[in-house]
Amino acid sequence: MAYVKKTIISGRVVEIVKKYDRRYFPKGKHAKFKNDVCRQPKQNVTTEQQEKVNYRQKELKLTRLLNCNFTGGDFHIVFSYREDLRPNSIEELKDDKKKLLRKLRTEYKKQGKELKYICVAEIGKRKALHFHFVVNQIDTSIFQKCWTKGFIKISLLDNTGQYKDLASYLIKYTKTNKEEAKQLNGAAWNSSKNLEKPIVKEEVITKSEFFKEEVTQSKRYKNYYLEKDSVHSGFDEFTGYKFFKYTLVRLN
Known part of the structure; x- marks a missing residue:
């Protein structure tokens, strides 16, 4: 299988990301059709594009660090x-x-x-x-x-x-x-070196679950609300692979 659901827990904030991941396909068995899980990846990545991605990743990392350690x-x-x-x-x-x-x-x-x-x-x-x-x-x-x-x-x-x-x-x-x-x-x-890091969990999911683009909350997250404007789906701008994500926040 090559479909995974990643759960990132940072304090009271839980991010759910469903994505295609080549690591889970047996060698030589990667998907070949872009209408299945991905489009053709971009071949020429500009320095400006890469810097924007790097900046967003830094901002996301800092957000998670703050959420894990402060209140x-x-x-x-x-x-x-x-x-x-x-x-x-x-x-x-x-x-x-x-x-x-x-x-x-x-x-x-x-x-x-x-x-x-x-x-x-x-x-x-x-x-x-x-x-x-x-x-x-x-x-x-x-x-x-x-x-x-x-x-x-x-x-x-x-x-x-x-x-x-x-x-x-x-x-x-x-x-x-x-x-x-x-x-x-x-x-x-x-x-400081004593800061807690986000907890990351990853599980393999079925193809049908991967393509089901809807927010699901298990009983574990019944006291959480869906963060406004956090639901996104599309294709990664560099890998070309499909993703679906949303964020839940625990109520007081």
């Missing part, structure tokens, strides 16, 4: 600099971030907690350097104690459990300032 009441914090205290180099900026993280870990430990974070460093439109942090709950008074070089803006995460909009906001700098973002962060973002 309502956790914080999105912006640490910014006073103009006269802005770092003179990227190395100085990185050193400031290390010092900030060291102080945060110490304060969390004092309260019997372990710091969990995702961080993105950015340069604003007026060359204003700042950090975006998503962190787990703690007494907010510690943040001013840990950051003395400027201003702090604190926002509470909502209780939806679905933080794709936050992920999009955090990663947008990478999309428009790829090289600067690489210099500042080394990657699209930095995170």
